[in-house]
Structures are given as structure tokens and as C-alpha cells.
Amino acid sequence: MATMAATSPLRNLEDEVLCSICLDYLRDPVTIDCGHVFCYHCIIKVCESARQPLYCSLCKTAFKKENIRHVWQMASLVENIWRMKVDEERQPREERPSEQRAEKLCGQHLEKLHYYCKDDQQILCVMCRESREHRHHAAVLLEKAAQPYRGKILNHLKILKGDRDRIQNFQSTGEDEIQALLAKFQSHKQDIASVFEQGHQFLREREQYLLEWLEGMEQELTEGKNSHVTRGSEEVVRLGTLISELEKKAQQPALELLQDPSDIISRYPRKKFWIEKPISPAIKKRTEEFSDKLLSLEKGLRGFHGKLIRDLEYKTMRIILNSQTANGYLSVSPNGKSMIFTGLWMNKHQHGQRFDPEPGVLGSKGFTWGKVYWEVKVDRIWWGAEEEEEAVKYRGGTRGVFGSSYLGGFIGITDGYSSPGYRDESEELEEEWSQENGIWPKFCLVGVARESVVRRGFLNFTPEEGFWTLQLSSAGVYICTSPEPLQILSYCPRQIGVALDYDGGKVTFTNARTEEFIYEFSSSFTGRIFPFLWLNCMRSRLTLRP
Incomplete structure (x- = not known):
């Protein structure tokens, strides 16, 4: 922090003596009506190339060419600051602050690089610029030389940022659409589960209805079967008793048999022959109705199968x-x-x-x-x-x-x-x-x-x-x-x-x-x-x- 504080005044002074048009040290400084200072040749070029009225490039205040005045004190200040800069650059490297030692220096003079030679496209220090080789070449400060390239980089950076923003917006929109569709899929899953559960419940109810119907007929048929067997058994026992008695009667001697022959049939009457259908007409009719229901169910399920195949898959x-x-x-x-x-x-x-x-x-x-x-x-x-x-x-x-x-x-x-x-x-x-x-x-x-x-x-x-x-x-x-x-x-x-x-x-x-x-x-x-x-x-x- 101390080093930065020590070097700060000189750097601040450098900023004050730079021409805002050429971005170099002021040469033959002049001032205009608003008080801003420029190089004489820079402001004259502005006057020659611009239409009337003339405006300051910094504050946009109008000024007149005839009011341009030289500032000799500023010229002396610029020269002193330039000399201080040169002296600083000539200071031994080991005596410089650590921040300056880390900077890249001229390989020939071990001086800090400040200028760019447009003719030779080389980076120069102060000594190189004043040398015979580059004295008459167009040399500008590094910042001014880098400005066009920096502008290109900034323009391309702007384009890339725009592409990045568009991609991010597109990605965000796509993610929103995907999330909405995923939410819709979840809703569809619930709908499918609900629809199939309703279908299963409906089929279970129909199944229970048919099974209860069938069980009712089975119970009725079983009861009829028991009644049929009981009734038949009772009739067989009764007839067996009559047959046994008549067989004994038939074995009696003729004298006993003929004592009262007219009473035999009356004492052993033959009742109306018992016969009963094992399955009642009502049960048969209900069984046929049940078979028709099964056929209707069978046909409905076949139609259901065919429709699902066609419509869903x-x-x-x-x-x-x-x-x-x-x-x-x-x-x-x-x-x-x-x-x-x-x-x-x-x-x-x-x-x-x-x-x-x-x-x-x-x-x-x-x-x-x-x-x-x-x-x-x-x-x-x-x-x-x-x-x-x-x-x-x-x-x-x-x-x-x-x-x-x-x-x-x-x-x-x-x-x-x-x-x-x-x-x-x-x-x-x-x-x-x-x-x-x-x-x-x-x-x-x-x-x-x-x-x-x-x-x-x-x-x-x-x-x-x-x-x-x-x-x-x-x-x-x-x-x-x-x-x-x-x-x-x-x-x-x-x-x-x-x-x-x-x-x-x-x-x-x-x-x-x-x-x-x-x-x-x-x-x-x-x-x-x-x-x-x-x-x-x-x-x-x-x-x-x-």
C-alpha cells in the first residue's frame, strides 16, 4: 500500500498532462473557451475537419478558433513530468518498487515500455523512441495503439455476451418448457392410474356381481338337490315298507289270504307315482340368462381389446x-x-x-x-x-x-x-x-x-x-x-x-x-x-x- 501511495502522485500528474485527442503527452498545449487543454496541432486538425460551430470533445461546449490561446505554464509542467518519468525509468531495477519490477521492460535498455511504433510495429521504451532508429517514426502511447484492438475485442466480446445471453435465455425457456412437460407427464401418470383404477373397480364390481349371481344359483340348485334327494329317499322308504308287507302277505297260506281278499288293495293303496324334475324351470331360465350375460361380457372385452390396440398403440x-x-x-x-x-x-x-x-x-x-x-x-x-x-x-x-x-x-x-x-x-x-x-x-x-x-x-x-x-x-x-x-x-x-x-x-x-x-x-x-x-x-x- 505504501508503494502504491508513493507512485500515485506521478501517475496522477501523467493523467493530467495527456491530450484527450491523441492520448499522448501535451505538445505545444493550448486552451479553448471552456478551459480544456489540447495539443495545438490536435485542436487545429479538429477545427479544419469539423463544421461550424465547433464543440469541445470533452464537455461539448461551443468554442471559436480565434479564441485558442497557448498555455506556456502547462508546456513547462508537461516537460517536467516527462523528465520525472524518464528519471524514474532510468532508476536501477533492484531499487524500484516490487510492482514496477514485475513489469515487462525493454530488452535493450531495461526501461519500461510506453510507446508503439506504427512504422515498425514494435513496442518501445522512452530511450528507443528518442533513438535514431525510431526518432522520425510515428510512435504513440501503448494505450492509444491498443485502443483499436481493444475496441475490436470489446465489440466481439459484446457479440459473444449477446450469444451467451441468448443461449441462457433459450436454455431457461427450454428448461421451463421441459419442466412444464414433465409436470404434464406427472399429471398424465395420475390420470392413467385414476382411469385404470376406475376401470379395475368397475370390472371388479361386475365380476363380484356375476359371481354372486352364480353363487346364488349354486345355492338354490344345492338346496333343490337336497330336497330332491330327501323326497326321493322318503318315497323309496315308504314303497320299500309296502313292498315288504305285500311280500309277506303273498307268502301267507291260501286260507288266511282268502279270508278277506277285498281288503288287500284298500289297505295297501298305490299313491300317484312321484316324479320331480331335478332342475326347476326357473333355474334353467336363469342359467340361460347368465350364459347370455357371459357372452355379452366376452364380446365387450374383445371389442375393448381391439379398440385399445388401435387407438393407443x-x-x-x-x-x-x-x-x-x-x-x-x-x-x-x-x-x-x-x-x-x-x-x-x-x-x-x-x-x-x-x-x-x-x-x-x-x-x-x-x-x-x-x-x-x-x-x-x-x-x-x-x-x-x-x-x-x-x-x-x-x-x-x-x-x-x-x-x-x-x-x-x-x-x-x-x-x-x-x-x-x-x-x-x-x-x-x-x-x-x-x-x-x-x-x-x-x-x-x-x-x-x-x-x-x-x-x-x-x-x-x-x-x-x-x-x-x-x-x-x-x-x-x-x-x-x-x-x-x-x-x-x-x-x-x-x-x-x-x-x-x-x-x-x-x-x-x-x-x-x-x-x-x-x-x-x-x-x-x-x-x-x-x-x-x-x-x-x-x-x-x-x-x-x-
Whole structure:
């Protein structure tokens, strides 16, 4: 602190004798109307370059050129301060304060560096500036020489600070958005837990209701069983007693037997023969009602399964057929959304990727990842009002109750679950076709296929061959298995939903109208998987949706 105090007066004096225009020691100092002092040549340059009126560069006060006056005392003061500076610089290094010893000195004169030579672009001390080598060069104080570079640095620093501020603002805004989205996710988690808890509670209540109903019927049936057994046992005992007495009577001698023959039947009368049904008509009726409730529950759960698959997990895709792969007997619409079987060879030009002779076609886009969903509408020209009315008289599909097969398919445990083959009054019927060799003929296939499937010759549309399809016929829905197709539905839905989970290796089919689950293939996909349609009926049309 003492050292700094010792050097402070000289440094303060240096600041007082610097020209604010050239930032160097005052040379031939002059003063203007406001009292500020400048180098004579500096202020004259200002007067020559500026327009009238003239203003002081420090206080912005107007002044006149003719009022500029020399300040000889200031010139003497500047010279004295300059000499003191020179003497200080010439002081031996070891005698200087520690602050000055740490400063960088001229390598030749061991003096403090004060100036910058613009001509040679060198940093000079006082001795170097007065030397013959630099005496006539343009030399300025280091601070003035560094000012342009400092300005550039400050400008670039301003830009960098602006970038930093923008990044920080962007980061802060991004963090706010992330936090808001995370809070939204937390809210969604709570909503999901709440919705599923409500669903679980609803199902538990329905389950308890059905179980209580079933237990009530079991109790009633058990009580009826006990009553039936007791009543029957009592009747058997009574008849056994009569039979025993009559057997003894029959063994009596004729003299005893004929003493009162007319009284035998009256003394052992035959009552009306007892018979009672083991199950009452009321219980039978309630059992049928219970079976109908189970069927309704089963159908509702299948619809629930299909809807969740479509709405929650899959992205609905707009599928377009690739006419270059279509068999010659197929006619693909100009928009690629539907096709019909013409029965006539429509394409004269052969393409290597075309199916032949199988009447099949692939979609224009294949999939190698993700979960996608689309629908296929099946139109038959004889599906009309008469068939809608006949739907009430539906064909005898199996009417069953829940089994392990259904539950396994519903929760995704078993591979290839098939739903029970029953239909209700809302399902449409198709015209009866004749059976050939015990098998109902197919009229179309709906599903997916590998890009690399064989397209020449007659094909087996099985997963082993790269096809995962449902086979639709007048008798219902089948899956292609070896050696014979396996029936999974006894009716043919009009609109099939196809859900492809490439990464999960699943192809799921649903009834798109009722959202009921139909069937699910499990496999391991390789290469591109394409939508696939196959049609072999002139009175049918397949249309892709949406």
C-alpha cells in the first residue's frame, strides 16, 4: 500500500498532462473557451475537419478558433513530468518498487515500455523512441495503439455476451418448457392410474356381481338337490315298507289270504307315482340368462381389446396398392385404394414383381419398424337388405362361455388365439356357397407379406412362406395352416382391421366395425413387410381405409 501511495502522485500528474485527442503527452498545449487543454496541432486538425460551430470533445461546449490561446505554464509542467518519468525509468531495477519490477521492460535498455511504433510495429521504451532508429517514426502511447484492438475485442466480446445471453435465455425457456412437460407427464401418470383404477373397480364390481349371481344359483340348485334327494329317499322308504308287507302277505297260506281278499288293495293303496324334475324351470331360465350375460361380457372385452390396440398403440396409415405387383386379373383403382377381380386378363405387359397366377397384390409401402394400422373393407354385391334381415336368423356358431383359450388370447399369452365362433343379430350374413370336399371355398385373403415372397406359381399362404393372413369365405374366417385351414369365426366381418407391430413381431386382426379382437400372429420379421390382399371373386371388392 505504501508503494502504491508513493507512485500515485506521478501517475496522477501523467493523467493530467495527456491530450484527450491523441492520448499522448501535451505538445505545444493550448486552451479553448471552456478551459480544456489540447495539443495545438490536435485542436487545429479538429477545427479544419469539423463544421461550424465547433464543440469541445470533452464537455461539448461551443468554442471559436480565434479564441485558442497557448498555455506556456502547462508546456513547462508537461516537460517536467516527462523528465520525472524518464528519471524514474532510468532508476536501477533492484531499487524500484516490487510492482514496477514485475513489469515487462525493454530488452535493450531495461526501461519500461510506453510507446508503439506504427512504422515498425514494435513496442518501445522512452530511450528507443528518442533513438535514431525510431526518432522520425510515428510512435504513440501503448494505450492509444491498443485502443483499436481493444475496441475490436470489446465489440466481439459484446457479440459473444449477446450469444451467451441468448443461449441462457433459450436454455431457461427450454428448461421451463421441459419442466412444464414433465409436470404434464406427472399429471398424465395420475390420470392413467385414476382411469385404470376406475376401470379395475368397475370390472371388479361386475365380476363380484356375476359371481354372486352364480353363487346364488349354486345355492338354490344345492338346496333343490337336497330336497330332491330327501323326497326321493322318503318315497323309496315308504314303497320299500309296502313292498315288504305285500311280500309277506303273498307268502301267507291260501286260507288266511282268502279270508278277506277285498281288503288287500284298500289297505295297501298305490299313491300317484312321484316324479320331480331335478332342475326347476326357473333355474334353467336363469342359467340361460347368465350364459347370455357371459357372452355379452366376452364380446365387450374383445371389442375393448381391439379398440385399445388401435387407438393407443398404433399409428393409422393411408395404404395404397402397388399396381405393378397386381395379378393380371385384378383391376386396381386409379387412386390405389381398392381393387376388383375382373375374370379377364387386364395387363398385357409382364412385370417381374407381379403375382402370377395367384390373384394377389402388395401395398406400395413396406415397413421395417414401428406399429401401424389400416383397415380393409370387404364388399359383396349380394350383401343387401335381405341378408341384413336374415342376420336375425344367424347360423349356428358355437355359443360358449369363457375358457382359458380366450383369456390367454386377451392378455396376449398364447400364440394365435382364436375367438369363439358365434355371431349376434348385428352381424351380416353372406350368401351360402356350396362346399367342395368338405371345405368352404375362400374368396379373399387379408394381411401382410414379406417383400421377398415367391410370386410365381401356386402358393401356400402360411407364415412359413412369408404370409400372415386371414382367409375369408362364405362360411366364416380361417387362418392358413398346414395341412388344412383352421376356422376361427363362423361369420365373415365386413371390415377387417390389420395392426402390424414390426418390432414386437405381431400381426393382430380385429373386426373394425365392432372393434372385436379376431386373431393374432406372433413371429419374427426380417426385411420389409407389406400389406397384402388376395381376391378371387368377381362379385367382390376390397377397399383400403382410411
